[in-house]
Amino acid sequence: MSFYEGSVGDKMARLREGRISLLDVLRRITGTYQYYMACSLAQGIQELHSKGILILNLKPFNVLLTDNDQAILGDFGIPNILLGSSFLSSDMPNMFGTPNYMAPEQWQPEIRGPISFETDSWGFGCTIVEMLTGHEKPHFPSGLPSSIENILSGCLEYDLRNRPLMVDILTVFKRFVSFKYFSTIFL
Numbered sequence: 001m002s003f004y005e006g007s008v009g010d011k012m013a014r015l016r017e018g019r020i021s022l023l024d025v026l027r028r029i030t031g032t033y034q035y036y037m038a039c040s041l042a043q044g045i046q047e048l049h050s051k052g053i054l055i056l057n058l059k060p061f062n063v064l065l066t067d068n069d070q071a072i073l074g075d076f077g078i079p080n081i082l083l084g085s086s087f088l089s090s091d092m093p094n095m096f097g098t099p100n101y102m103a104p105e106q107w108q109p110e111i112r113g114p115i116s117f118e119t120d121s122w123g124f125g126c127t128i129v130e131m132l133t134g135h136e137k138p139h140f141p142s143g144l145p146s147s148i149e150n151i152l153s154g155c156l157e158y159d160l161r162n163r164p165l166m167v168d169i170l171t172v173f174k175r176f177v178s179f180k181y182f183s184t185i186f187l
Helices: 008-016 022-028 031-050 078-083 117-133 146-155 166-174 179-186
Strands: 063-065 071-073
Touching: 031 071, 031 117, 031 166, 117 146, 117 166, 146 166
Parallel strands: none
Antiparallel strands: 063 071
């Protein structure tokens, strides 16, 4: 088993506290790097979803980083593993997750509907917007390509039926990462 010492959240905290060098900041603020991270994260989530596993606790501190800054998911699928129940079960406790990153259906499943793959789209949207802005409360930075702004807005739709699936999210972000950069990881 591999050990990963840092996370996206750790790097963001060090940036806010002034503990990351200017060179490190400049290397990481380019759109290509952020879109690469989004692709890497979406690819991992899509692979888990294809196996029927939900994460339900997506946030920057659960996106671990390799020495080469490749995203590795941590702390996923806890409800499914602990309870051994289907992720679509209506009697599954809804309070797994971190409050600022939880989808509406995690708070009110009887009103908003059961958790689903689209529940992870909400956490993905919150995580990526925070990576782009440095702020926990989702607000979109200016200058985003319209397709990225649209997909992130879709991730944060209150009605889970209007949220994109991870395969759709991945398709949008792949368009903004150079083929050479992206192909070294996913092809």
